[in-house]
Structure formats: C-alpha cells, structure tokens
Amino acid sequence: MVTGSDLVPRLTMQYEPATYRRRIAGHDVIIHCHHYNARLQRTIEGARGIDGKGILVGAAEVVFGDQLARALRPGDDEVTRWAVAELLYRHLGFGRIDLSRIGEGIVTADSSHFVEGWLAGLGETTDNVCSFTEGYLQGAVHAVTGAAVRVREVECMARGAGRCRFEVDRGERPAVAANHKEPAIASPREPGGPYAKSAHVDEQAIIDAVVGMPMIGDDAGLIPAFSVYLANMPADFYNRICIGFVEAMRGLGRDKAAIRLLVSDAEHCGMNTFRGIMHSPEWDGLIAPMVRDRADALHAIIAISNALGWGDWHVTAHTPRTLALESRYGYEAVGYREYRGLAAAPQCAMLTGVAAGVMELVYGEGTVEERYGTFSAREERCVGCGEPSCNFAVEQVE
Ligand SMILES: [Zn+2]
Ligand SMILES: [Zn+2]
Numbered sequence: 001m002v003t004g005s006d007l008v009p010r011l012t013m014q015y016e017p018a019t020y021r022r023r024i025a026g027h028d029v030i031i032h033c034h035h036y037n038a039r040l041q042r043t044i045e046g047a048r049g050i051d052g053k054g055i056l057v058g059a060a061e062v063v064f065g066d067q068l069a070r071a072l073r074p075g076d077d078e079v080t081r082w083a084v085a086e087l088l089y090r091h092l093g094f095g096r097i098d099l100s101r102i103g104e105g106i107v108t109a110d111s112s113h114f115v116e117g118w119l120a121g122l123g124e125t126t127d128n129v130c131s132f133t134e135g136y137l138q139g140a141v142h143a144v145t146g147a148a149v150r151v152r153e154v155e156c157m158a159r160g161a162g163r164c165r166f167e168v169d170r171g172e173r174p175a176v177a178a179n180h181k182e183p184a185i186a187s188p189r190e191p192g193g194p195y196a197k198s199a200h201v202d203e204q205a206i207i208d209a210v211v212g213m214p215m216i217g218d219d220a221g222l223i224p225a226f227s228v229y230l231a232n233m234p235a236d237f238y239n240r241i242c243i244g245f246v247e248a249m250r251g252l253g254r255d256k257a258a259i260r261l262l263v264s265d266a267e268h269c270g271m272n273t274f275r276g277i278m279h280s281p282e283w284d285g286l287i288a289p290m291v292r293d294r295a296d297a298l299h300a301i302i303a304i305s306n307a308l309g310w311g312d313w314h315v316t317a318h319t320p321r322t323l324a325l326e327s328r329y330g331y332e333a334v335g336y337r338e339y340r341g342l343a344a345a346p347q348c349a350m351l352t353g354v355a356a357g358v359m360e361l362v363y364g365e366g367t368v369e370e371r372y373g374t375f376s377a378r379e380e381r382c383v384g385c386g387e388p389s390c391n392f393a394v395e396q397v398e
Pocket of ligand 1: 129
C-alpha cells in the first residue's frame with residue numbers, strides 16, 4: 001500500500017501565471033471562503049420550486065468523480081484509492097472524512113468546511129447541511145469502484161451531532177454522468193489593458209507571496225487563513241451549480257432574480273473575505289507597508305484575488321466613486337463557453353458582485369450589512385457572449 005505522504009505529490013498545486021489559474025489534479029481550483037460557499041449553498045437550496053439540493057449533490061458527484069479519477073494511478077490498489085479519496089477532500093480544505101467503514105456503507109466526518117460556514121453566518125438549522133459531502137462521496141465511490149450509489153447524511157454537526165454521518169445506498173440509480181465540456185477558449189486573448197497601476201503597490205510581489213502560501217488543509221482538513229476558512233473549489237463545481245441554478249430558475253421565469261442572488265452572495269463574499277485579509281497578520285507583514293491610501297488598498301486586493309484564481313482581472317479606471325475592471329479569462333465566462341457554448345447575456349455573477357463588494361469595503365463605512373448595496377456593479381461585456389474580455393463597471397449608489 002502507498003502511504004498518505006507518498007500520495008501528496010499527486011495533489012501539488014500548479015499556478016499558471018498566463019491565466020492566473022491554480023490547478024490541482026487536472027482541475028482549475030478557485031479559493032473562496034466558508035462564508036461564500038455556505039451562502040451560495042443556502043441561495044440555491046433555499047429557492048422554492050427547484051431541486052437546489054439535487055443541483056449541488058449532482059455537481060459535486062460529477063466534478064469530484066472526475067478530479068479524483070485524475071488523481072488515481074493505474075497500479076493503485078483499492079485501499080490506496082480510498083486513501084486518495086480521503087486525502088483529496090482534506091487537501092482541498094473541505095474537512096475530514098473517514099472512509100474506513102465504507103464497505104459497510106457508513107462514512108463519518110468530524111470536521112467540515114460547510115458546517116463551519118453555516119454556523120458562522122447562517123445560524124441554526126433544522127436540516128443536515130452537508131449536501132456537498134454527499135455528492136463528493138458519490139463521486140468518490142464512482143471513481144474508486146465504478147458504482148453509482150446514493151449517499152444520504154443522517155446526522156450532522158450543524159444540528160448538534162458530534163460528527164456528521166452518512167449512509168451509502170447501493171440500490172438502483174442512473175449511471176454517474178461524465179464531466180463533459182468542449183474546449184472553448186484555450187487562453188486569454190492578447191493584449192489586455194492598458195491597466196491602471198499604483199506607484200506603491202507591487203502587484204507581482206503580492207501575487208508571488210500569496211501563491212507561495214501553502215493553502216492546503218491541515219490535519220482536520222481545514223484551511224484557516226486571513227481570519228476565514230478557505231477551500232480550493234474546482235471551477236467546474238461553481239460553474240455547474242450556478243449554471244444549473246439559473247437554468248432551473250428560468251423554468252419558473254425567475255432567472256434574472258437568480259442572477260441577482262448570485263451577485264449578492266459574491267458582494268458579501270468580497271467584503272467578508274477581504275475584510276478578513278485586511279485584518280490578518282499576512283496583510284500587516286506583506287501588504288500594509290505598500291498601502292498609503294485607499295486606492296493602494298484596492299490595487300492590493302485585486303492582486304490578491306488574482307493569486308486566488310478569481311479572474312485574471314485588472315483595474316482599467318478608478319476613482320473613489322467608480323471602478324472599471326477588465327477580466328480576460330474569468331472561470332465563469334470560460335466555463336459557460338465550455339459547458340453551454342455562447343451565452344445570450346453576461347455570465348460572471350461572482351466577479352460582478354465582488355467588484356461592488358471591494359469598493360464597499362475600501363470606501364464604505366460601518367458593518368458589512370451597512371455597506372452592502374452602497375455600490376452597484378454591472379458586467380457590460382462578457383467573454384461568455386463572445387467578447388474578447390469581460391468588463392465591469394462599478395458606481396457609488398446615490
Ligand atoms: Zn454535516
Ligand atoms: Zn464575463
């Protein structure tokens with residue numbers, strides 16, 4: 001059997017400077033915090049009239065079945081394959097799952113990124129919240145054994161249980177779908193810009209430092225950094241759940257409302273994540289010495305978000321009341337093209353919301369809730385619609 005430490009090199013992150021993408025086991029991963037991930041889940045599962053939980057479970061099954069398959073090697077025995085499944089989950093920052101009793105159909109988890117996110121921001125719940133883990137486990141069983149199973153959470157730490165507990169149902173169900181994508185846009189179209197810069201902020205030094213930080217799960221499978229819990233989420237997962245959510249809501253005539261909800265979640269995310277970052281020792285050590293005014297802080301934040309894989313985006317114009325950004329290779333736009341082809345409308349809800357959230361954080365006053373909505377952002381052009389870049393315009397709300 002191969003031991004755990006021998007398996008870690010399979011999951012080494014590669015950062016691609018040309019696209020600002022982080023790649024683990026063949027998948028581009030995006031670093032977001034527990035607030036964003038839990039909020040996105042609540043938005044999708046909380047929408048009436050659609051099967052939001054099914055969208056999350058299905059996306060996790062397909063994406064992690066694929067990512068895990070790419071982390072396996074032809075000579076791996078079954079024990080090693082389960083070890084890789086446990087390790088990938090922990091390494092990406094989702095928590096710790098115990099697969100030692102999977103043969104009996106039982107899985108337990110004693111730490112969870114999503115439970116942390118739920119308890120931190122969303123309060124008491126009467127439901128088990130680990131839909132994501134159910135989907136991950138279904139994908140893992142498929143990658144390891146080839147079987148299509150249903151996994152159901154029967155106890156959850158979010159409801160006070162000592163650990164989350166899952167049961168595997170091996171009854172009849174449809175086969176696991178492949179993660180089918182068409183290669184749409186291989187790389188950003190040159191050239192971008194011109195971009196606005198700060199004379200004081202060394203963006204490349206910030207990117208190098210953040211990319212050099214080991215953002216992988218600790219013993220408990222969590223990534224506490226910048227005063228939040230981070231996780232490495234495959235872009236494919238975000239794209240599948242967001243596209244799936246908007247399409248399901250379109251069936252009810254509510255797709256515009258769905259996009260507004262996704263933008264709103266990202267607006268909160270931008271403020272929460274970067275507020276944490278701006279109050280972290282990492283910020284004090286590296287970035288604070290470069291920051292003389294609020295515009296410098298804004299440029300530093302955009303550099304950090306590029307290191308986190310958010311967008312390959314850059315400031316094209318900036319005043320204290322307005323911001324214009326260009327993104328040439330954001331995962332939402334590129335992912336839409338891969339999964340669906342040309343879009344009829346801009347697709348980058350995450351970047352749109354974060355663009356407003358960043359301005360609210362840098363120039364606003366008060367709590368996150370008091371700042372929320374004081375800037376509005378819109379995506380004016382999108383790679384998803386065939387444009388060479390995505391362009392975002394942010395304005396202070398009068
Ligand atoms: Zn749970
Ligand atoms: Zn776009």
